[in-house]
Structures are given as C-alpha cells and as structure tokens.
Amino acid sequence: MGYLDEPKNLxxxxxxxxxSLVVLILLELILMGxxxxxxxxxxxxxxxxxxxxxxxxxxxxxxxVVKFLGHQWLMKEExxxx
Amino acid sequence: xxxxxxxxxxxxxxxxxxxLFKGKARQLYVLTIPVIGLANILAMESGTEWTYGYxxxxxxxxxxxxxxxxxxxxxxxxxxxGVLYSLHVKEHGHFIAGFLYVGSALGVVFSGDxxxxxxxxxxxxxxxVFLIWFQKEKASIDAGFRYLLVHTAxxxxxxxxxxxxxxxxxSLEFGHIGLDGLDTYLILIGxxxxxxxxxxxxxxxxxxxxATIVGxxxxxxxTTKTAVYVLLRAYSGTEILMWLGAFMAIxxxxxxxxxxxxxxxxxxxxxxxxxxxxxxxxxxTYMAINGSAAHAFAHILYKGLLFMSTGAIIYSTGxxxxxxxxxxxxxxxxxxxxxxxxxxxxxxxxxxSGFVSKTMVIAAAEHDHHxxxxxxxxxxxxxxxxxxxxxxxxxxxxxxxRGIEAKDPPVNMLAGMGxxxxxxxxxGVYPKVLYDLLPYEVHFQPFTIPHVVGELQLLMFxxxxxxxxxxxxxxxxxxxxxxxxxYRKGSKVFMWFINEPLxxxxxWTVDICLxxxxxxxxxxxxxxxxxxxxxxxxxxxxIGHLGGRTRRDSISYLEDEKKHYPxxxxxxxxxxxxxxxxxxxxxxxxxYYLFTA
Numbered sequence: 006m007g008y009l010d011e012p013k014n015l016x017x018x019x020x021x022x023x024x025s026l027v028v029l030i031l032l033e034l035i036l037m038g039x040x041x042x043x044x045x046x047x048x049x050x051x052x053x054x055x056x057x058x059x060x061x062x063x064x065x066x067x068x069x070v071v072k073f074l075g076h077q078w079l080m081k082e083e084x085x086x087x
Numbered sequence: 088x089x090x091x092x093x094x095x096x097x098x099x100x101x102x103x104x105x106x107l108f109k110g111k112a113r114q115l116y117v118l119t120i121p122v123i124g125l126a127n128i129l130a131m132e133s134g135t136e137w138t139y140g141y142x143x144x145x146x147x148x149x150x151x152x153x154x155x156x157x158x159x160x161x162x163x164x165x166x167x168x169g170v171l172y173s174l175h176v177k178e179h180g181h182f183i184a185g186f187l188y189v190g191s192a193l194g195v196v197f198s199g200d201x202x203x204x205x206x207x208x209x210x211x212x213x214x215x216v217f218l219i220w221f222q223k224e225k226a227s228i229d230a231g232f233r234y235l236l237v238h239t240a241x242x243x244x245x246x247x248x249x250x251x252x253x254x255x256x257x258s259l260e261f262g263h264i265g266l267d268g269l270d271t272y273l274i275l276i277g278x279x280x281x282x283x284x285x286x287x288x289x290x291x292x293x294x295x296x297x298a299t300i301v302g303x304x305x306x307x308x309x310t311t312k313t314a315v316y317v318l319l320r321a322y323s324g325t326e327i328l329m330w331l332g333a334f335m336a337i338x339x340x341x342x343x344x345x346x347x348x349x350x351x352x353x354x355x356x357x358x359x360x361x362x363x364x365x366x367x368x369x370x371x372t373y374m375a376i377n378g379s380a381a382h383a384f385a386h387i388l389y390k391g392l393l394f395m396s397t398g399a400i401i402y403s404t405g406x407x408x409x410x411x412x413x414x415x416x417x418x419x420x421x422x423x424x425x426x427x428x429x430x431x432x433x434x435x436x437x438x439x440s441g442f443v444s445k446t447m448v449i450a451a452a453e454h455d456h457h458x459x460x461x462x463x464x465x466x467x468x469x470x471x472x473x474x475x476x477x478x479x480x481x482x483x484x485x486x487x488x489r490g491i492e493a494k495d496p497p498v499n500m501l502a503g504m505g506x507x508x509x510x511x512x513x514x515g516v517y518p519k520v521l522y523d524l525l526p527y528e529v530h531f532q533p534f535t536i537p538h539v540v541g542e543l544q545l546l547m548f549x550x551x552x553x554x555x556x557x558x559x560x561x562x563x564x565x566x567x568x569x570x571x572x573x574y575r576k577g578s579k580v581f582m583w584f585i586n587e588p589l590x591x592x593x594x595w596t597v598d599i600c601l602x603x604x605x606x607x608x609x610x611x612x613x614x615x616x617x618x619x620x621x622x623x624x625x626x627x628x629x630i631g632h633l634g635g636r637t638r639r640d641s642i643s644y645l646e647d648e649k650k651h652y653p654x655x656x657x658x659x660x661x662x663x664x665x666x667x668x669x670x671x672x673x674x675x676x677x678x679y680y681l682f683t684a
Binding site (some may be wrong): 007009010022025026029030032036050054055056057058059060061063064065067068069071072075078079080081082083085086 | 340341344345414416417459461462465466469470473475485488490536537540541542543544545547548549550552553554555556559563564565566567569575601
C-alpha cells in the first residue's frame with residue numbers, strides 16, 4: 006500500500022491544496038491593502054488575483070483548444086507513418 | 088604566456104583515446120576528460136587567443152568573453168554529469184560521439200570566425216546523430232537520417248550565408264551581424280534551424296525521443312543552446328526573434344499537451360524553453376540578454392535532469408509512453424524526487440533554478456513594455472507546469488498503478504541526477520552564483536514578495552485547472568502530426584514519382600531505342616531488299632496488287648519474301664548497295680539542310 010492509496014491521506018492533500026490557493030489570494034490582497042504593492046508592473050496585470058485568474062483560465066482554454074485541434078486534426082494512430 | 092588551450096582540443100583528443108581504455112580504467116578516463124575541461128575553462132581569461140592565419144583570413148579558436156564563458160562553464164559541467172550518468176554504457180562509440188559533440192559545441196562557443204564556427208557546427212551534427220543511431224532500432228535509424236538531412240540542409244544554408252558575407256565584407260569575423268541583406272538572412276536561418284524555431288523545429292521532437300537513454304541527455308543540452316549562443320552574439324535586438332521566441336514558447340507547450348511519449352513531451356518543452364531564450368535575444372536589452380544566457384544555463388541543467396530521470400524510467404521499466412506507465416512512485420522514489428526537482432525548476436517554481444532565470448526574461452519583456460510578449464510568455468509558463476510539472480509525473484509516477492516491475496537506476500545514474508538536482512536547487516536558492524557569470528551586471532531581484540506570490544498563484548491555479556480537467560486530459564495512445572509530416576509524407580510522394588512516372592518514362596525511352604536498334608539490325612542485313620519490301624508493301628496497300636500478279640498472289644509473294652529475308656545478302660552487289668546507302672544518307676542530309684538552314 007502506498008501513501009496515496011489511503012483515501013484519508015488523499016483528502017488531506019486536497020484540503021492543503023485548496024487552502025494554499027486561498028492563502029495565495031489573501032496574501033496578494035494584504036499586499037495591495039497595506040503597501041499598495043502590485044504583483045506586476047504591467048497595467049493589464051494590476052487588478053487583484055490577475056495571476057490566479059490568468060493561470061486558471063489560461064490552463065483551461067489551452068487544454069480545450071489544443072485537445073480540440075488534436076482530435077480534429079493533429080492526433081493520429083501510432084502506425085501512421087509506417 | 089597563455090595557460091589554457093581551446094576546450095575543443097581536450098574533448099576531441101579525449102574522444103580519440105577512448106578505445107585505448109577498458110573497464111574501470113575507461114570509467115576513470117571518461118570522467119577525467121570533463122574535469123580537465125573544467126580546469127581549462129577556469130583558467131581562461133577574456134581576450135582573443137589561438138589565432139591562425141589561413142589563406143587571407145584569421146581563424147580564431149579562442150575568442151573569450153563573459154558571454155562565451157557562461158556557455159563554456161555549463162557545457163563542461165553538463166558533459167561531466169552526462170558522462171557520469173552514462174558510465175555503465177559498454178560501447179566506446181557512445182563516449183567518442185559524446186566527446187566529439189561536446190567538443191564541437193565548445194568549439195562553436197569559443198570560435199571568433201565564421202569558418203571555424205561552420206566546421207564545428209557540422210561536426211556537432213555528424214557526431215550527435217550517432218547518439219540516435221546507437222539505439223539500433225529501425226525507428227532510430229530512420230529518425231537519425233531525417234535529423235542528419237535536416238541539419239545538413241541548415242548547415243548548407245549557413246555556409247551559403249557565410250560565403251556571401253565573406254564576399255561582401257571581406258572578413259570572416261564573427262560578431263554582431265543583425266538583419267541586413269541576403270547573407271544575414273541565410274545565416275539566421277541556419278542558426279534558427281538549430282535553435283528549433285518553428286517551422287524549422289520538427290527534427291528535435293522527431294529525433295530526440297528515438298535516441299539512446301544517455302544519448303538524449305547529451306542531445307538535450309548542446310545543439311539548441313549553441314544556437315542560442317550564436318543568436319545572442321550575432322542577432323541580439325532583432326525584433327522578429329522576440330515574436331518567434333514567444334510563439335515557439337507557446338507552440339512547444341501546446342504540442343506537449345497532446346503527446347504521449349515521455350521524451351517527446353520533454354522534446355517539445357525544449358522548443359518551448361528555447362523560445363524564452365530566443366525571445367530574450369529579440370528583446371535585446373541588457374536584462375533580456377542576461378535572462379537568455381541565465382535561462383540557457385539553468386535550462387541545460389534541469390532539462391538534462393528531466394531527460395536523466397525519464398531515461399531512468401525507460402531504463403528500469405522498458406516503457407516510454409504515459410499510457411503504459413503509472414504508479415511508479417512506490418518503486419522509484421528517488422527518481423521521482425529528482426524528476427520533481429527538475430519539473431519545478433522548468434516550471435519556474437520559487438527556490439528552483441527556472442524561477443531566477445525564466446522570470447528574468449519575462450521581466451525584461453515587462454520592463455520594455457512588450458505586454459503582449461509578457462502575456463505570451465506567462466501563458467507558456469502555464470503550459471510548462473501543466474505538462475512537465477503535473478501531467479507527466481501524474482501519469483508516470485501516480486495515476487493508475489499498472490503494477491510494473493521497477494526500481495531506482497544504478498548508482499552512477501543517480502549520482503549524475505543528484506549533481507544536476509543539487510545545482511538546480513543551488514541556483515534557485517542562491518542565484519548570485521549564476522548572476523555573477525552573466526555578460527552584464529544584474530539588476531534583477533527575483534525574490535520579492537509580490538513576485539513570489541504572483542508566480543505561485545500562476546502555478547497553483549494552473550494545477551487547479553489540471554485537476555478539474557483530469558478527465559479531459561487523460562493520455563491517449565497517439566502520435567501528433569507536425570511539420571515533419573511534410574518531408575515524411577513528402578518523401579513518399581517523391582519516391583512514388585521516382586518509381587512510377589520517372590521510372591516508366593525512362594523505360595519508354597529504353598524501349599523505343601531497342602525497337603530502333605532491332606530495326607536497324609534487320610535493315611542492315613540487306614538494305615536493298617528491305618527497301619524493295621517496303622516499296623512493295625506500299626504498292627500493295629495503295630494500288631491493291633503488284634505489277635502482273637493478282638492480289639492474292641501478291642500477298643503471298645510479299646509474305647514469302649518477308650519470311651526469307653534477308654535471302655542472299657549484300658555480298659551479291661556490295662558496290663551498288665554501298666552506293667545506295669551513301670545516296671540515302673545524302674538525301675537525308677539534304678533534307679535536313681533544306682529545313683534547318
């Protein structure tokens with residue numbers, strides 16, 4: 006039995022993961038509130054949680070677009086060139 | 088008095104002497120070469136040494152400045168790590184090819200003229216292809232030939248550019264070139280091909296996964312990074328490179344999402360990571376050039392480590408596709424740790440090397456107000472973490488446990504990985520070691536709280552996206568079409584053209600000639616009778632009978648004559664026949680003259 010075969014451990018890891026997301030957003034809000042520090046110089050990246058939203062949306066859009074192109078066009082059987 | 092020699096000589100001499108050693112002695116010997124190489128590099132000082140006159144030109148083998156030194160250091164370090172990792176390999180050929188490859192890459196980095204640069208450039212292609220061929224499978228042999236053909240084409244393009252340039256400027260000197268005229272474009276294309284910039288990139292993802300386990304570790308380090316070096320020296324500030332680089336950074340990660348072969352995923356990530364460096368070349372500010380050089384340094388180490396740990400998986404399990412792997416974390420824990428160090432480094436996780444180098448390029452784009460480039464590079468970071476940081480380890484080490492028999496690799500492989508992992512963390516924690524080597528003074532502080540928080544947000548929310556889309560992201564047993572389709576399918580069309588239309592066409596010519604020859608042979612047996620026969624058959628056709636005979640008699644007479652041809656040939660009247668032939672030729676000649684004159 007590996008560590009990850011225990012549902013209890015898996016649940017704990019999940020909780021930690023979600024907690025870290027919340028902490029990261031809070032950290033940014035605190036930085037902006039206390040020191041008026043932004044995470045980026047670029048004006049487009051100034052609003053709160055820009056990096057988080059960009060990361061999540063970028064990931065989702067990339068996966069959908071690329072997988073769509075793959076299934077429609079680019080992905081072929083392994084013996085395609087034989 | 089100079090107390091160093093061009094590093095290329097150490098490795099080329101080292102390659103020649105490999106076959107003299109056996110067993111333990113050879114292991115010691117092959118480890119000694121990169122150590123001597125490193126000692127030699129440490130003794131090098133800025134300046135131009137080892138210049139030889141050749142014809143009217145100067146060949147320079149020792150042009151040393153801070154830029155070439157960055158690459159020199161990391162090349163010999165990686166050579167040592169690669170040799171340590173491949174210590175268990177029995178064939179001499181591996182080390183000979185490896186040393187020639189590393190040596191010629193160092194030759195390029197320290198050459199001060201275009202001619203010796205070109206020679207080393209070609210040695211690089213011709214030695215590295217053996218690291219692919221040594222896998223000795225049909226797929227590797229084929230991929231190796233494609234690799235060689237593509238690089239030969241690129242090399243010729245480079246040579247054409249160099250020749251034009253020498254004719255125009257009268258100088259072989261290798262320095263800043265910039266885009267100006269046909270020669271500079273040709274040289275740039277030659278460089279871009281080795282940097283695997285789309286659409287000249289397919290050789291990389293095609294060939295590297297087919298190389299031997301240790302061969303791929305060497306391949307991942309040198310070809311593309313020498314290209315980054317020459318681009319930095321010759322084309323910094325060329326704006327088109329900024330866009331090409333940002334595009335290829337995204338292009339590589341997109342393909343990696345689709346791929347199933349673990350080393351092909353990493354191959355596409357080389358393209359993506361080199362994209363950051365090419366982009367830095369294009370931005371061309373001090374910060375961007377520092378960023379490119381730093382990222383090349385960091386990249387060689389973590390990419391080597393990625394290829395070493397995936398190589399360990401292939402070495403141990405015999406599988407190379409994610410669809411065949413799963414659940415290895417219990418059986419190969421050390422490999423997992425090593426892999427994750429490299430995975431975090433390439434993703435730019437704080438405290439790992441990629442964070443201090445990649446973000447320098449991104450920050451350079453930001454400082455120079457290239458916000459679209461900035462966003463493109465951030466998007467590529469997302470894709471990097473998605474595939475190398477999460478997808479590959481998830482499906483190889485975690486995911487569905489397929490009960491594969493596996494264990495961590497031999498100690499020499501672990502040692503090689505360990506050194507690379509140590510350096511990835513060292514650079515990540517204490518970036519000054521790397522920043523001090525860079526060509527310009529560094530005014531970049533990676534460890535500010537906003538910077539760290541921003542980067543972590545980007546990565547962790549990418550991870551959130553991955554886990555929410557896990558079903559959508561399952562790996563599929565497929566291959567992915569790329570530009571190599573044009574020449575892999577194109578060559579089939581070409582071969583069809585050779586075998587069908589071209590071969591048939593040439594056969595027709597042969598057939599027609601044979602008919603003519605056999606006719607002439609027949610004709611020459613008795614030309615007089617042949618002409619008479621011809622006349623008789625014409626008469627028969629148009630008049631209907633031959634003089635004084637009925638039609639039926641005429642036909643049987645003609646058939647009889649044809650059957651007994653040539654009867655009693657020429658001898659009867661040799662003079663008359665010859666005269667007839669001469670007259671015929673003259674008639675033909677007169678006709679010819681009449682029409683052509």
